[in-house]
Amino acid sequence: MEVQNAAEREHVVSERLLTIPNVLSVLRLLGVPFFLWAILSGRDGLALLLLMASGVTDYLDGKIARHFHMESRLGAFLDPIADRLYILTTLVGLLWRDLIPVWLVAALLAREAVMGLMLLYLRSRGQLGLPVHFVGKAATFNLLYAFPLLLLANRDDWLGDLARPLGWAFAWWGLVLYWLAAVLYAVHARLVITRGSRTVDA
Known part of the structure; x- marks a missing residue:
């Protein structure tokens, strides 16, 4: 105890x-x-x-x-x-x-839209939000590492050549983890709603 x-x-x-x-x-x-x-x-x-x-x-x-x-x-x-x-x-x-393609922006914004709709649905069911998941934080860190490197990749020198592959590696990892976090949030949200429904029924 x-x-x-x-x-x-x-x-x-x-x-x-x-x-x-x-x-x-x-x-x-x-x-x-x-x-x-x-x-x-x-x-x-x-x-x-x-x-x-x-x-x-x-x-x-x-x-x-x-x-x-x-x-x-x-x-x-x-x-x-x-x-x-x-x-x-x-x-x-x-x-x-x-400096970045439209598809990357679309993929990241689509994930934000999915999360926004999910949170709105949870709020309608009386759940104010979800705890931050470490996968989501890892995705954010990867993206925050990727962006300065992609900015450096604009340089026409050795630093730009070095930053370009590193920046895209972080960007890909960030994108994959960002969507993985959304899936994990969705699973967690379903568990929260299911438990809430059982509590009400009881």
Whole structure:
């Protein structure tokens, strides 16, 4: 019983607003318009710095939240929003500059549409959301690694030649994991709905 209570304390999600992970998530969100401006205006150096800073803070806010028990509802809300905004703005910027093909953008946006519809359906059944799955986070990390490399691939030198295959490797892994995460979320959502229906029937 004591072990169970200790585990429950470790996974408490608080209502606190002012925490280090939440501050990092807010800073990531504030960086989105600057990143979009940088990538659309061809300021690749600044865009790369902002994108790398986003990846580092994304890693740190989750690590700090788990290690110091600072997990909060606000953080759980802000973190996926920041991830999606960076992915969306990067897709828009790279597509605008013809650095990635339309099919990649379509595949990633289609996955977002599927997830959006799934969450809307869950909300209609009284379920506010789903916990973040490690496969989804792995997909996000792969994509956030892929985008700066694909941006570097635009260079006509050895650095561009090196970045191109690495960028596409991360992009493919990110795309596959992104859709795999959607399947896992769908399975989890069905289990949640099934359990809810059994509870109501009982």
